[in-house]
Amino acid sequence: MNNLISAICFIVILALTLQTSSTGLIWNCDNSVASNYLYVLLAFVSIWFFITMLPENMNSSLYILAIINIFVLLFVILFIPSKYFIVKHLVWFLYLLAMAYIIKPSIQRNNIVFTVLITAGLFILLSFLGSMFGDYISFGWEKYLLMGLIGLILISVVSFFLPRNQNFIYTISYITIGLFAMFVLVDTKKILSVNCADPDYINSSMSLFLDVLNIFSAVNNLSR
Numbered sequence: 332m333n334n335l336i337s338a339i340c341f342i343v344i345l346a347l348t349l350q351t352s353s354t355g356l357i358w359n360c361d362n363s364v365a366s367n368y369l370y371v372l373l374a375f376v377s378i379w380f381f382i383t384m385l386p387e388n389m390n391s392s393l394y395i396l397a398i399i400n401i402f403v404l405l406f407v408i409l410f411i412p413s414k415y416f417i418v419k420h421l422v423w424f425l426y427l428l429a430m431a432y433i434i435k436p437s438i439q440r441n442n443i444v445f446t447v448l449i450t451a452g453l454f455i456l457l458s459f460l461g462s463m464f465g466d467y468i469s470f471g472w473e474k475y476l477l478m479g480l481i482g483l484i485l486i487s488v489v490s491f492f493l494p495r496n497q498n499f500i501y502t503i504s505y506i507t508i509g510l511f512a513m514f515v516l517v518d519t520k521k522i523l524s525v526n527c528a529d530p531d532y533i534n535s536s537m538s539l540f541l542d543v544l545n546i547f548s549a550v551n552n553l554s555r
Contacts, residue, residue, distance in 0.1 A: 334383045334384065337376075337379050337380040337382075337383045338380060338383075340376050340379070340380070341376050341377060341379075341380040344369070344372055344373050344376045345373060345377075347369065348366070348369040348370060348372075348373045351365055351366055351369055352365075352366035352369065352370070352530075352532050353416070356416045356417065357414075357416065358413060358416070358530040358531065358532055359530065360527035360528070360530055363522075363525075363527040363530060363532075364522060364523060366530070366532045367522045367532055367535055367536045367539065368458075368522075368536075368539075369532075370532045370533060370536040370540075371536050371539050371540045371543065374427055374536070374540045375540075375543070375544075377424060377427045377431075378427050378430055378431045378434065379431075381427060381428045381431035381432075382431045382434065382435045382438070385431060385432060385435055393432065394432065394433065394436070397429040397430075397432040397433050398429075398433060400425070400426075400429040401426065401429050401430060401433065404422055404425055404426040404429060405426060405537075407422055408422050408423055408426060408533060408534070408537070409534055409537070413529065413530065413531035413534075419531075419533055420533070423533050430544075434548075437548070437551060438551065442551070442554035442555070443551075445554050446547060446550050446551045446554050447547075449550050449554075450543065450546055450547040450550050453508070453512065453546060453550075454515065454543050454546070457512055457515040457516055457519065458515065458519050460516060461515065461516045461517075461518075461519030461520055461523070462519060462523055465519075465520045465523060465524070468516050468517060468519075468520045470517065470520070470521070472513065472517055473517055476510065476513055476514055476517065479510050480510060483503070483506060483507065483510060486503065487503065490503075500552055501552075501553060503549075503552075504549040504550070504552040504553050505549070505553075507545055507546070507548070507549040508546055508549045508550065511542045511543075511545045511546050511549075512546065514538070514542045515539065515542045515543070515546075518538045518539045518542055519539070521538070522535065522536075522539065
């Protein structure tokens, strides 16, 4: 039943996204802001759909391959010109499939609804704040946020070689939520302020998608 629901949602959101953002397999600027947000929504619905289709017993070797593919496919996606509309979407869906393969083992079935609701609530709140108080948000924050992200990555890497307790995991999760909440504010302002000339909604929505994905992952850690 869950497979059917996710498939229907995927088809509906895909159709709505393509209808809103493109004309004849070419992106248009008619609804640029809505199109960016629809692509973020489509990305998460696609991951949900792929998760329901994946087997329960995950192959560890394929898991490692999926991690490698995420970085390779992300690089490829960003450099595929927007004129290759179908090819870019196919590679994007492969990227989301690899992401689903990585996410599935970490999802706690009993808490997934709580995690989704909290993440969605935070995203809506932050998007509202980003749109209402954009004058107080500076693109100059980004370099400091990137420095914070590098620090967070280094701490996470080092922690793999050290004993970790639950308090450490909670602390890192709260820091992650705070850091990517700031990224959402900055990326929201970017989407609202960019003049649409040659739209590529997969690329332009990618940062916002990754912001929300990291918040989701951190909330999921807190809900265990």
